Amino acid sequence: MMTPQETAAVLALRDRWSRLSRHQQAIEFTRLPRGAQDDYFLSLETAAQAELLRLVPESERRVWIRLLAPDDAADVLQSMDTRDRSGFLDMVDEATRNDINALLAFKEDVAGGLMNPRFARVRAEVPVEEALSYLRRQSEALKRVDQVFVLNEDQQLVGTVSLATLFLADPAESVSTVMDAQPVSVAEGLEQTEVARVLRHSRLAAVPVLDAQRRMIGVVTIDDIVDVIDEEASSDMQKVGGMEALDQPYLQTKFFDLVKKRAGWLAILFVGEMLTATALGYFEGELDKAVVLALFLPLIISSGGNSGSQATTLVIRAMALGEVALRDWFRVIGREIFAGLALGCILAVIGVTRIYAWEHLFGTYGEHYGMLGLTIGFSLIGVVMFGTFAGATLPFILRRVGLDPASASAPFVATLVDVTGLIIYFTVARLVMTGTML
Amino acid sequence: MMTPQETAAVLALRDRWSRLSRHQQAIEFTRLPRGAQDDYFLSLETAAQAELLRLVPESERRVWIRLLAPDDAADVLQSMDTRDRSGFLDMVDEATRNDINALLAFKEDVAGGLMNPRFARVRAEVPVEEALSYLRRQSEALKRVDQVFVLNEDQQLVGTVSLATLFLADPAESVSTVMDAQPVSVAEGLEQTEVARVLRHSRLAAVPVLDAQRRMIGVVTIDDIVDVIDEEASSDMQKVGGMEALDQPYLQTKFFDLVKKRAGWLAILFVGEMLTATALGYFEGELDKAVVLALFLPLIISSGGNSGSQATTLVIRAMALGEVALRDWFRVIGREIFAGLALGCILAVIGVTRIYAWEHLFGTYGEHYGMLGLTIGFSLIGVVMFGTFAGATLPFILRRVGLDPASASAPFVATLVDVTGLIIYFTVARLVMTGTML
Numbered sequence: 011m012m013t014p015q016e017t018a019a020v021l022a023l024r025d026r027w028s029r030l031s032r033h034q035q036a037i038e039f040t041r042l043p044r045g046a047q048d049d050y051f052l053s054l055e056t057a058a059q060a061e062l063l064r065l066v067p068e069s070e071r072r073v074w075i076r077l078l079a080p081d082d083a084a085d086v087l088q089s090m091d092t093r094d095r096s097g098f099l100d101m102v103d104e105a106t107r108n109d110i111n112a113l114l115a116f117k118e119d120v121a122g123g124l125m126n127p128r129f130a131r132v133r134a135e136v137p138v139e140e141a142l143s144y145l146r147r148q149s150e151a152l153k154r155v156d157q158v159f160v161l162n163e164d165q166q167l168v169g170t171v172s173l174a175t176l177f178l179a180d181p182a183e184s185v186s187t188v189m190d191a192q193p194v195s196v197a198e199g200l201e202q203t204e205v206a207r208v209l210r211h212s213r214l215a216a217v218p219v220l221d222a223q224r225r226m227i228g229v230v231t232i233d234d235i236v237d238v239i240d241e242e243a244s245s246d247m248q249k250v251g252g253m254e255a256l257d258q259p260y261l262q263t264k265f266f267d268l269v270k271k272r273a274g275w276l277a278i279l280f281v282g283e284m285l286t287a288t289a290l291g292y293f294e295g296e297l298d299k300a301v302v303l304a305l306f307l308p309l310i311i312s313s314g315g316n317s318g319s320q321a322t323t324l325v326i327r328a329m330a331l332g333e334v335a336l337r338d339w340f341r342v343i344g345r346e347i348f349a350g351l352a353l354g355c356i357l358a359v360i361g362v363t364r365i366y367a368w369e370h371l372f373g374t375y376g377e378h379y380g381m382l383g384l385t386i387g388f389s390l391i392g393v394v395m396f397g398t399f400a401g402a403t404l405p406f407i408l409r410r411v412g413l414d415p416a417s418a419s420a421p422f423v424a425t426l427v428d429v430t431g432l433i434i435y436f437t438v439a440r441l442v443m444t445g446t447m448l
Numbered sequence: 449m450m451t452p453q454e455t456a457a458v459l460a461l462r463d464r465w466s467r468l469s470r471h472q473q474a475i476e477f478t479r480l481p482r483g484a485q486d487d488y489f490l491s492l493e494t495a496a497q498a499e500l501l502r503l504v505p506e507s508e509r510r511v512w513i514r515l516l517a518p519d520d521a522a523d524v525l526q527s528m529d530t531r532d533r534s535g536f537l538d539m540v541d542e543a544t545r546n547d548i549n550a551l552l553a554f555k556e557d558v559a560g561g562l563m564n565p566r567f568a569r570v571r572a573e574v575p576v577e578e579a580l581s582y583l584r585r586q587s588e589a590l591k592r593v594d595q596v597f598v599l600n601e602d603q604q605l606v607g608t609v610s611l612a613t614l615f616l617a618d619p620a621e622s623v624s625t626v627m628d629a630q631p632v633s634v635a636e637g638l639e640q641t642e643v644a645r646v647l648r649h650s651r652l653a654a655v656p657v658l659d660a661q662r663r664m665i666g667v668v669t670i671d672d673i674v675d676v677i678d679e680e681a682s683s684d685m686q687k688v689g690g691m692e693a694l695d696q697p698y699l700q701t702k703f704f705d706l707v708k709k710r711a712g713w714l715a716i717l718f719v720g721e722m723l724t725a726t727a728l729g730y731f732e733g734e735l736d737k738a739v740v741l742a743l744f745l746p747l748i749i750s751s752g753g754n755s756g757s758q759a760t761t762l763v764i765r766a767m768a769l770g771e772v773a774l775r776d777w778f779r780v781i782g783r784e785i786f787a788g789l790a791l792g793c794i795l796a797v798i799g800v801t802r803i804y805a806w807e808h809l810f811g812t813y814g815e816h817y818g819m820l821g822l823t824i825g826f827s828l829i830g831v832v833m834f835g836t837f838a839g840a841t842l843p844f845i846l847r848r849v850g851l852d853p854a855s856a857s858a859p860f861v862a863t864l865v866d867v868t869g870l871i872i873y874f875t876v877a878r879l880v881m882t883g884t885m886l
Binding site for chain 2: 024028029052053142145146149152153156172173174175177178209210211212213215232233235236239240243244246247248250251252253256259260261265268269272273275276277279280281283284286287290291294297298301304305306307308309311312313315316317319320322323324325326327328331332333334335338341342345348349352353356357360361364374394420421424425428432
């Protein structure tokens with residue numbers, strides 16, 4: 011039991027933790043009251059646990075690694091170099107080592123890699139009273155996950171029941187009468203985002219993991235899933251922001267990594283955007299005759315980029331939450347084209363008003379301001395419609411060919427729309443202005 | 449118990465659900481096997497539950513509203529018009545009605561509005577055996593949340609203990625010896641994002657809610673928090689994408705709302721971007737003399753926008769996860785300025801290489817290509833540095849003045865950087881080219 015001072019020390023460190031360097035973290039951690047270190051260590055993220063294990067004196071490592079549940083220990087080992095792993099594996103007892111090795115065979119981001127292989131189990135046909143006394147002998151598993159799993163003689167899952175339900179049931183009834191006989195479960199190879207979706211939808215606190223023979227091999231709990239949800243949202247948001255996912259807290263990312271994860275996409279976007287220089291080269295004649303067209307160039311193309319950014323963000327997020335699937339493309343694209351039309355008209359009205367107003371107030375644009383207004387208005391409608399269309403379509407195409415829809419980042423869509431946007435702009439200008447300004 | 453066919457029907461509907469219209473949802477729901485409807489209804493989101501309650505025949509409403517826990521019923525009522533509420537309130541028993549009315553007094557997005565007011569409670573000084581038999585009389589509460597809360601005679605929280613721990617403990621010991629006497633708790637007025645952070649960090653499945661007198665008034669469970677986390681991530685991502693948060697699934701958003709939530713920001717950005725036309729007006733002389741400058745305009749300003757988008761996305765997400773706080777601004781801005789310098793240099797090298805290569809291959813840029821290359825190179829470094837600086841700074845400023853940092857959307861930063869970017873570009877051009885091209 012901690013004193014209030016100790017609790018305060020823990021809470022204060024918790025608050026500063028993610029802003030400390032790894033080395034400072036290790037120092038602060040060793041300064042914590044001994045009684046507080048256990049809970050603190052267990053509440054850390056995998057990467058921080060791995061780093062601490064590396065930094066504490068060798069004599070203490072055994073204590074910490076043994077504190078971890080097999081699934082968490084496997085995650086920690088997975089985040090280490092293969093070279094470091096065996097030393098840590100030697101520190102745990104044989105049963106745990108076998109569990110960890112089994113878990114290491116799974117990829118980190120599938121149900122099998124997330125699961126805890128220890129769970130409380132009972133038989134369906136025994137009376138509740140007998141099941142409860144059998145559960146008392148499974149105390150370690152029950153303390154971690156209080157869901158109880160009902161298996162048959164082949165270790166296949168036939169039902170689930172919460173400890174509370176068993177505890178409250180008539181002791182003479184059989185387990186099968188109180189269990190949920192249609193339990194939700196996931197396959198060992200299911201990806202973590204899908205596991206998260208199952209837990210979200212079923213509102214369960216834990217979901218059993220089955221192997222190919224439908225034998226239960228572990229359980230994924232909702233606290234693991236909260237991490238998955240946070241990670242996925244961070245990674246999606248960073249990709250939509252036009253960079254590689256950072257995969258670790260911002261202040262703990264090394265400067266070189268920070269630049270590397272951004273430089274790649276920035277350079278790709280830059281090379282893509284070079285096409286605007288090429289495309290504009292074809293319209294140099296128009297620019298020479300009517301320099302006023304250059305004044306509105308950033309305004310036109312950025313409107314396409316902004317509307318594309320909105321559309322792609324909406325579709326990517328809806329896909330991530332499972333609200334939109336591939337087969338919905340027709341409905342989504344249909345909506346987006348009309349949304350683009352409506353939004354384009356709104357911007358066109360603002361743009362044309364501005365040109366007419368400035369002309370009447372300051373005489374900015376000369377005798378052909380009417381033609382200029384028409385060009386700007388029609389270009390805006392075309393560019394915004396194309397922007398929303400491209401922004402909504404790209405995530406579908408990426409998912410269709412098996413890539414991550416979140417790669418259809420807002421800057422990527424904006425670049426695509428910039429090139430197309432200026433072609434639309436100058437084409438409209440040619441149609442409207444030839445004979446007057448051009 | 450459901451037949452496999454019924455289970456299959458439920459799973460199939462679950463998969464299609466979010467893509468159906470509200471009306472189709474009601475029809476499909478009433479077609480579900482009766483035994484499956486309960487679970488299905490409970491697993492739905494608040495908005496969908498409210499809609500279903502409105503669509504089912506009046507005679508059935510009572511059944512469904514009574515199925516909901518008081519906190520969920522309060523959420524459902526909160527999402528209805530005030531006019532509709534009283535009818536539904538009349539359908540529940542008095543105890544539940546009192547609970548619901550108490551919950552309705554809280555804002556929906558604070559701990560008090562999220563909590564379930566029913567929870568299992570015991571006294572610290574009683575033996576475990578007595579506590580367990582007392583818990584059997586609190587079956588409804590225990591089935592929902594299997595954490596047990598230890599209160600003193602003033603209803604103040606003195607500890608927590610899981611049902612599993614009590615169940616496994618020596619029956620003769622007192623509850624106080626097995627409980628956690630320093631339990632994590634939240635205040636009734638704490639915002640839901642902060643509640644989510646507490647649950648994430650403590651790795652608890654449920655957290656007690658205390659009033660100003662430290663009396664326990666309810667419990668927030670992790671499944672409520674998963675919804676909060678999803679909502680916040682969606683809302684942040686949509687704001688970063690340059691629009692208002694949608695607050696409901698994409699395909700269920702009415703077309704008019706979809707346009708409205710996007711048109712506002714799009715129009716603001718458009719009006720902001722009009723400054724580029726004004727700023728370019730000041731450089732019309734330069735554009736007239738060296739039309740080649742216009743060719744690189746989109747390239748230069750979009751590079752600033754893209755690097756700003758990266759920086760703002762990183763900072764906003766790090767703030768949302770609590771990895772970065774206001775006091776870290778100096779470290780963050782410092783890193784970003786250097787990151788901007790590094791990224792700017794990388795783009796400058798690519799840009800200058802392109803100009804030199806095109807000149808040598810195609811003779812595109814004429815005798816002053818060297819000056820043009822210098823202008824492009826220095827402009828890129830300046831614009832990218834300004835972009836990262838502005839993108840990283842804006843979220844801090846917004847949070848400092850009490851606004852949502854996520855409003856520093858990528859398109860907003862891009863617009864800001866577009867205007868500044870072209871001023872940097874033409875200023876560099878004047879410095880480098882005066883006497884040759886200008």
